[in-house]
Amino acid sequence: MKISTLHYITTNVEAAELACQGGVRWVQLRVKNQPPAIWKQLALDTQAVCRRFGATLIINDNPALTQEIGADGVHLGQEDLPPDEARQMLGSKFIIGGTANTFADVQRLAAAGVNYVGLGPFRFTSTKEKLSPILGLAGYAEIMRQCRATGITVPVIGIGGIALEDVAALLATGLHGVAVSGAIGGVENPAQAASLFVNELSAVNRI
Structure with missing residues (x-):
């Protein structure tokens, strides 16, 4: 099962479309405080975009909806259904996928058989209501060192206020890669921003 090195997190279909135009091939739909019918329609519309571009669709926090519409997967926060x-x-x-903030979180998720871990936040981000302690570059380096030392190989994705210049x-x-939201969806030209991230990740991974 191939896990993309670039995860784009969005709340709306139009943003997913623009990101996919720029080369994004992994979209996580994050919907909060919406009635089930609206959530389902957003998921179906986003799924149609993803299928057109050959992109993976991950639904945030909702395994039942994931199963109902046949999305590719689900991302579970620390207060959601256990993996x-x-x-x-x-x-x-x-x-x-599962959310982690500490090495112990990563251990627990790996033992539960998740396909990838979203580890963060890297720095402060306004897109998350309940922000866990900031990791920074040193935090990631230490947790990834612990993963190597204990033989944990699950792909770990950095998340939380990540900018293009942070990728390398x-x-x-x-x-394994990074997850972004505002760095693509919150700029004037999301498709161009997505393309820059895709190119940067490709360049770094070729070195």
Whole structure:
């Protein structure tokens, strides 16, 4: 199961479309405080965009909706359904990701059989309501060192206020990739911003 090095997190279909135009091939739909019918329609519309571009669609916090529409997977926060229970519900064909802030979190998620871990935040971000302690570059370096020392190989994705100029240093810590939201969706030309991230990740990974 291939986990992209660039995860784009969005709340709306139009932003997903623009990001995919720029080369994004992994979209996480994060919907909060919406009625189930609206959430489902957003998911279906975003799924249509992802299918058109050959992109992976991950639904945030909602294994039942993931299963209902046949999305590619689900991302679970620390207060959501435990990953092992989500796996029992979804089976082996769906991608399951989990949120971590510490090495202990990564250990727990890896043991639960997640396909990837979203580790953060890197720095302060206004897109997250309940922000965990900031990791910074040194925090990532230490957690990834611990992963190597204990043989944990699950792909770890950095998240939280990441900018284009952070990518090379973050990947140097051993991260598999990065997840971004505002750095693509919050700029004047999201498609161009997405393309810059795709190119930077490709360049770093070729070194």
